[in-house]
Amino acid sequence: MSKNLSQLARRKSVEHTLFQELVLSEQEQTPQGKAKLAKAFLVGEAIVQGTASFYDFIEGDNANKQAYVCNGSSCLCAGSQDKVVDKLSEHFGKGNVGHVTCLGRCAQNSAFQIQGNNFSADDIDNLASIAKDPKTQSKEHYHVACTLDEPILTAEIDNVAKYYQLFTELVNNYSVDQLLTKVSDSGLRGRGGAGFPTGFKWRSCLEAQGGEKYIVCNADEGDAGAFSDRYLLEQRPHAVLFGMLMAGYLSGAQTGILYIRDEYPDAIVNTEKAINEFVALALPMPNNWQFRFKIIRGAGAYICGEETALLRSIEGQRPVVSVRPPFPTQSGLFGCPTVVNNVETFGSIHFILDTEHTGEQSCGAKKYLALGNGKSTGSKLISLDSAFVKPGIYEVAMGTPLAEVIALAGGFSKSIKALHIGGPLGGVVPVSKIDELSVDFESFAEAGFLLGHASVIGIPTEFSMIDYMAHLFEFTAAESCGKCYPCQIGSTRGQEMVENAISGKQAIDETLLNDLLETMQLGSLCALGGGVPLPIQNILQYFSAEISPFLNSSNTKVQEA
Template sequence: MTTRLYISNDTSARAARADRLAEAWEGDARVELVRTSSRGAFFLEPLVEREGPEGRLAWPLARREDLTRILAGEGGVAIGKIPFLAQQHRITFADFGQAAPLSLADFRAHGGWSGLHRALSLDPQEIIDELNISRLRGRGGAAFPVWRKWQVAKDQPSGVKYVVANADEGDAGTYCDRMIMEGEPFRLIEGMLICGRAIGADLGYVYCRHEYPTAFHTIREAVALAQAAGMLDQDGRHFQLDIVQGAGSYVCGEETALLESLEGRRGEVRAKPPYPAIAGLNCRPTIVSNVLTFATVPSILAKGGEWYAAHGTETSRGTVVLQLGGRVKQPGLVEIPFGATLEEVLHRFGGGMAPGARFKAIQVGGPLGSLFSESHLGIRLCYEAFADAGAILGHGGIVVYDEETDMVELARHYMAFVADESCGKCTPCRIGSVRGREILERIQTGQGRAGDLVLLRDLGETMKATSLCALGGRAPYPVLTAIEQFPNEFRKK
């Protein structure tokens, strides 16, 4: 008798050596291996699962020699009893860790395509109305109401229109888009098909970053499989979906730079307006949305906008997908309704600090996000509270720093990053980031001058007010919040 064992094939599971288990057990006649998406509880990887009497049983941090125990059913934990997973409220990531990513049968068995089927029973305006009721906002960082963008694109005269998935997940500390493309690529395709129907577009692109080769190959294969199964032909219309790779530029995650890059040019930001929904790719109406946003749409269509809007807070409806990283004990993906405090997330899900580490600061929202010290952990994770604090939720990345972190070096790291990645189109970002880096380098080497911190603040305010896009406009936030919350480290140098 063979026992079916499930091991994740996600990049981070493999980086945690899941492949070694798979290679070691592959030829074993007692074992049938299924490579799945990941549950996102990466601190437990490599995680091996098998069916139990009441759902899956799991063996966290499994080693090769554990096979006998696993086959005998000894020592497994019920998946539902792992607090990190049990305390989440998953919608988009509900089925992660269970199915083979490229199995259309598995996808359908877990309710795949049901959002698309509902959308096919609605006319385009009704689809947009459903999104309006759901109050879904873009999950890439800008948090713009999704329905409004779709409405603008739909209202443009018919003709060539595009649906573009922004898979340039460049914010360090984020990985949910990668997990979707590697783990449930058909869900992204489903969301894009629904968007195409709503706005009247027959052409789509996924712009995938170069740093995600596995995601790129998986989504490309998924498109081929979906096409062969006829899923790209709906209602007599064919939706052509192409996957295109970027080339390592962070600013190409900004929607207009992405469009420039998709057209094959330098990824320089365009001045807005016109917005892409009116004149985007090849000057045609284009919806550019983040992968997570498209992947959220199918559940909303399948279960209704009201159901989705019943989760979360007043202006932040639904769930927030957080990605914990840095010096936290339990790094991984957390999907919960908006509204929990940063402190709750850090303790309930993060499990506190990594062994031996002491908390110093936490950054939310990627390299352009603000830093929070211990006294600010009461902030609620929702758009309104972050806007009030002058911070951003961004794409949901949360990185925890320990007390060994040198805040001056960290601030320099942020500015140097922006100086490297600035597209060069606008002066405040191109010059400001270089000057900012120079001042911080001066402070770092003990050559700081009186007034340098005031100068940095002035420079920061200028960049915030006058940059063309969020790269320059947000770049000062991590630096200024570091100075604000750890002033002594900057002064004593």
């Protein structure tokens, strides 16, 4: 069925998608509008309704609210949101306030959104004036620092025309094979968390049979605590566009799609502006090859950060995870060969392929390879939340000791007992383990953690770890696409088990919990259900004394703790 729907969606192309009609037009969200869309896209009305009902911002209890409060892990740990909820509810009425996870304002917290505009820090104290004019400038501030001799992702782009001259120089002086070899030789691996070799992925798409191919930038940065993608799209959008342009040329694609989450309005505006600047350059293209960019605006679904769910979302289907193989490079968007990469991955390409000022013997690819530990190369952006004295975005070489990054940020701003690194599915690292870790995929994996997107949230000493476990299960249960039972049912049962223990209703059967976590790890189709057991297991391992009062192998009521 999904293959047929993909082909039907292909008729309209990315310029006219069912999903964007639903997102951008309130009229199309009415029963009459949905019936009209079903007829236009040659699908049943149930398909349109099924798609619309999946997203937080289209239908459901959380749609069309006057204000939204961030309920992400960072704001939760900061303890800032009770005040925000109270003030928003007082002003708009409790029924008019929804929630969102997360707004990427983790450096300041107290995050909320009004009419598509984001706010944080002390903005809540000026709610009356903001409500009158939601376009009021937010007081957001975060640090941006780089420890490299030559910045890669944080480098300033002063002259846009000159920046894109590199593309013309490369296509005129190197073959596709030579340029793909440079990308592979750099050791660049996907920065979205999976760490898959970028050069291999692009070459796979090039070699795939298909007259139509696509490049998709996964900018659905939904990991709580992560705001590096937002930084790049707001401050360095041309670095991302250049990477997508090169990916298109090297894989044979002529369309680049940026799927940007609705929670990042400034990223959408600034990227659209950058696209217009690129078009105005009218770069000469080789052999009548052309490349166009298209922004797809998300609608509040964390699972769309998973590449196959993201592709189904663009097509206008319910964004559920697809079984692989086939992989997207063989059969992706509309059933065509597709490259899907993260924002930061594309942002690294200009440096890797740049030969200006360096010469062939010390080109960007070799410089990039020289950074890191040989397996994890280049630089990495790290998002540090308000638990640090100087929260913000830090660009460091792969392999940099984690303790060095924390020192660079001035240390902790409060008493911290653990760091949650890599988003909701990342590991919970006790402070005692910090000195053993370095910023690379291997170090974290060997220690039983996950670098992921490299978001870092500080969990305060006084914050209850059993409450944090409940938060993680609740998040997974709410965001599961529902396709596989280990994730959908497993996360719900996990949430019930933990909440029953917290309330004193029934202790957690430790054997049953371990069986549940193993089933989720082994049986889930994607990293959502398969990943959440990691932080839960870390908490059980390193904070056993705190959790043990809630565990009981005989499955009796919890003893008062």
